[in-house]
Amino acid sequence: MSEHRKSHLFYQTRHRRPVLDQARGVYMWDVEGKRYLDGSSGAMVCNIGHSNPRVLEAMRRQMEKSTFGYRLHFETEAAEQLAAKTAELAPDGMERAFFTSGGSEAVESAIKLARQYAVARGDSMRWKVISRFPSYHGATLGALAVTGYSPMTVPFEAMMRPMPKIPAPRAYLDGLDPEDIATGRHYAAMLEQKILEEGPETILAFLVEPIGGASTGALVPPAGYMQAVREICDRYGVLLIHDEVMSGGGRTGKFFAAEHWNVAPDILVVSKGFAAGYAPLGAMAARDEIVDAVLDAGGFIHGYTYAGNPLACAAGLAVIEEIESEDLMANATRMGNLLKQRLEGLKQRFDFVGDVRGVGLLLAFELVSDRVTMKPLQRELMAYDRLVEMAYQRGLIIYSRRTRGGYDGDHFMVCPPVIATETHVEEIMENLTAALE
Ligand code: PMP
Numbered sequence: 001m002s003e004h005r006k007s008h009l010f011y012q013t014r015h016r017r018p019v020l021d022q023a024r025g026v027y028m029w030d031v032e033g034k035r036y037l038d039g040s041s042g043a044m045v046c047n048i049g050h051s052n053p054r055v056l057e058a059m060r061r062q063m064e065k066s067t068f069g070y071r072l073h074f075e076t077e078a079a080e081q082l083a084a085k086t087a088e089l090a091p092d093g094m095e096r097a098f099f100t101s102g103g104s105e106a107v108e109s110a111i112k113l114a115r116q117y118a119v120a121r122g123d124s125m126r127w128k129v130i131s132r133f134p135s136y137h138g139a140t141l142g143a144l145a146v147t148g149y150s151p152m153t154v155p156f157e158a159m160m161r162p163m164p165k166i167p168a169p170r171a172y173l174d175g176l177d178p179e180d181i182a183t184g185r186h187y188a189a190m191l192e193q194k195i196l197e198e199g200p201e202t203i204l205a206f207l208v209e210p211i212g213g214a215s216t217g218a219l220v221p222p223a224g225y226m227q228a229v230r231e232i233c234d235r236y237g238v239l240l241i242h243d244e245v246m247s248g249g250g251r252t253g254k255f256f257a258a259e260h261w262n263v264a265p266d267i268l269v270v271s272k273g274f275a276a277g278y279a280p281l282g283a284m285a286a287r288d289e290i291v292d293a294v295l296d297a298g299g300f301i302h303g304y305t306y307a308g309n310p311l312a313c314a315a316g317l318a319v320i321e322e323i324e325s326e327d328l329m330a331n332a333t334r335m336g337n338l339l340k341q342r343l344e345g346l347k348q349r350f351d352f353v354g355d356v357r358g359v360g361l362l363l364a365f366e367l368v369s370d371r372v373t374m375k376p377l378q379r380e381l382m383a384y385d386r387l388v389e390m391a392y393q394r395g396l397i398i399y400s401r402r403t404r405g406g407y408d409g410d411h412f413m414v415c416p417p418v419i420a421t422e423t424h425v426e427e428i429m430e431n432l433t434a435a436l437e
Contacts, residue, residue, distance in 0.1 A: 023050030026417050026424050028397070039391075039428050040399035040415045044213065044246045044362065046277035048322050049417035055278050058318035059311060067311045071303065078313035085320055086283055089255045091264035094285040098300065099308030103245035103271035104138025106282035107207070110267045111142055112302055114205045114239045117290045120297035126204040129241075130194055132168040136215040137207065137243055146207050149215055164198055166190040168212060169221050184225025192232045205239040205267075206232075210257040211359055213246030214401045217366060217411030218358030226261040239266040239290075245282070246362070249273020250323045251418060253333035253360035260359065266290060276319045279312035323418075329360075332418040335425055336360035342429045343414065350436050352377055361418050366411040376410060384410040390435035396428060 007016065018030035026049050028036045041047055048055070062078060069076050079099065086097040098113075100106045111129055118126040131137065133148025144153055145160040153162065169187035180186040195203050210226060212219030233240040247257035248270035254260055256268065267290065271282035294300055306312070323329060336359065343365050346353045354368030367387070369377045377383045387410075388400050399413040414432070416424060 025049045025051070026420055034395065036392075036395045036397050037424065037427055037431070038416065039397050039432075040413050041251075041273075041417050042277055043272065043399060044251065044413060044415045045272040047249050047251055047273035047418050048276050048319055048328060049419045050277070052276075052278075052319075052322055054322050055276075055315055055318040058314050059278065062311050062314035065310075068306075068309050070305070071308055076308075076310040076313065078310040078317065079308045082283075082313040082317045082320075085317060086285055089320070090268065090285040091256075093264075093287050093289075094268075095288050096285065096291050098284045098286075099313065100271070100282035100284065100304055101280040101306045101312070102282050103243075103269070104140040104143045105304050105307070106245065106269035106271050106284050107137045107146070107243060108140055108142040109284045109300075109302070110241045110243075110269050110286075111146065111205070111207075113267060113284065113286055113290065113294060113300060114241065116294045116297070116300065117239070118204055120293045123237075125201050126237075128163055128198055128202050129205045129207050130164045130166060130191065130198075130203060130238075131207040133165045134168060134215045135165075135209065136213065137245075164194055166194050168216050168219055169225055170216070170219065181222045182224065184222035184228050187222065188225055188228035188232060191229055192235075195232070195236050195238065200236040200238070203236060203238045205241050207241045207243060209243045209245075209247055210261070210263075211247040211252055211362055213362075214399060214413060217364035217401070218362050218413065218415075220357055220359055223261075226258060226263040230263050233266075241265055242268040244268055245271040246273075249276065249319075250329045251332055251360055251362045251415065253329050253336065255323075255329065257359070257362075274319070275312055275316040278315035278319060280306065281312040281316050282307075283316075326419075328418045331420075332360040335416075335418070335420050335422070336363060338422065339363060339414065339416075339420075339425050339428070342425065346433065346436065347371075349433070352383070353436070361415055361420070362413075363415060364411050364413045387412065387435055391431060394431040394434055396431035396435070398432070 021031045022029045026038050028038050083097040087095045100109055129146050131146040135148040137143045137147045141160045146163050147153055148165045176186055230240060242258050242265035244256050251273055267286040269284045274283055275281035340363055343356045352367050354366040354371055354374055356365045358364055367377045367383050369375045384400055391398050
């Protein structure tokens with residue numbers, strides 16, 4: 001029997017991985033007792049680390065009361081409290097939240113809310129959602145239609161309506177002049193051009209990750225980009241949707257990454273760090289005017305059975321309380337600065353370490369064959385697989401993704417939980433350096 005047939009599970013890959021036994025704080029242990037430092041918080045999920053006592057206690061208390069109440073039959077205190085907290089953290093004028101069980105559902109919900117709002121306003125010609133490539137917004141067919149990553153989307157194109165895409169601002173690749181980079185004008189202009197090309201009366205929304213996640217490797221936009229994008233959306237009556245599934249939740253030093261530029265979207269979604277791996281949970285919040293218009297027109301059409309269940313909401317609330325009471329966003333900034341500086345240091349030692357980027361503890365580095373052109377390493381070197389494997393052997397987990405508009409570059413997310421200390425940063429660097437060697 002081939003290797004992948006030995007398990008009754010099937011996921012994307014046929015490689016077997018260690019069997020997880022326990023996890024505490026930033027560490028995880030397999031059933032053989034080997035310890036791993038969770039250097040990517042899973043897939044940038046477990047932001048406050050594993051087995052946090054406050055969260056476990058909140059979940060235990062909720063479990064003893066009730067674990068499920070169907071949302072059309074009951075309201076729950078946990079969901080109400082988490083919605084109030086979400087409204088407090090979201091930009092002004094977003095007083096209500098809608099919960100889902102994950103990021104793809106939250107993205108789908110945002111698109112559907114935007115569409116229902118357009119229909120409610122008698123603007124039903126607007127249906128196209130412009131997004132970017134590379135990008136990842138989820139695996140369900142609606143979220144996939146706005147995902148800019150062809151290996152994942154092409155097989156399903158016949159089953160969905162692919163949406164217009166513009167390039168994500170990768171100035172480090174495109175060799176732009178410094179003024180363009182500072183203003184973000186070059187890339188924002190592509191949005192305007194796309195809107196005009198497609199016909200502004202058909203454009204529903206622009207969907208963007210304020211700081212890129214795994215698809216771009218922690219891509220930080222040029223300084224003026226988010227602001228310019230906001231202005232263009234306003235000019236053409238296009239809704240701005242922020243996908244903060246990965247960048248939200250405090251990892252960048254702010255609860256929502258867009259706060260770094262003081263830009264408020266019309267609709268935002270968050271998931272991974274929101275319940276930080278303790279429960280499947282996502283959320284969507286929108287400007288009150290949008291929510292009111294949709295509710296007045298008969299309500300939001302779709303929901304998800306498990307969404308907003310009291311156990312997930314209790315977990316989410318406790319996660320946010322932990323972030324606030326322990327000042328973990330400040331720690332994300334402090335440890336992020338230290339880790340980024342140490343990653344930059346790898347460039348001196350290894351000429352194949354290219355761009356190092358990110359904010360707070362949403363960080364990534366690239367492997368390149370030429371630092372000037374940023375050309376990726378030769379495929380045949382299999383550097384991607386080898387680096388992940390070497391790090392694994394040394395007990396360090398890093399998140400890797402072959403990407404670059406696709407699939408021809410290698411970048412690695414280094415995103416430990418935001419409870420990380422200097423000792424953990426040093427342990428990451430020691431094992432990473434050894435693996436790169
Ligand atoms: N949007 C972004 C930016 C993501 O990173 C992800 C997950 N990697 C998703 C959406 C989809 O989330 P989920 O896997 O929870 O459905």
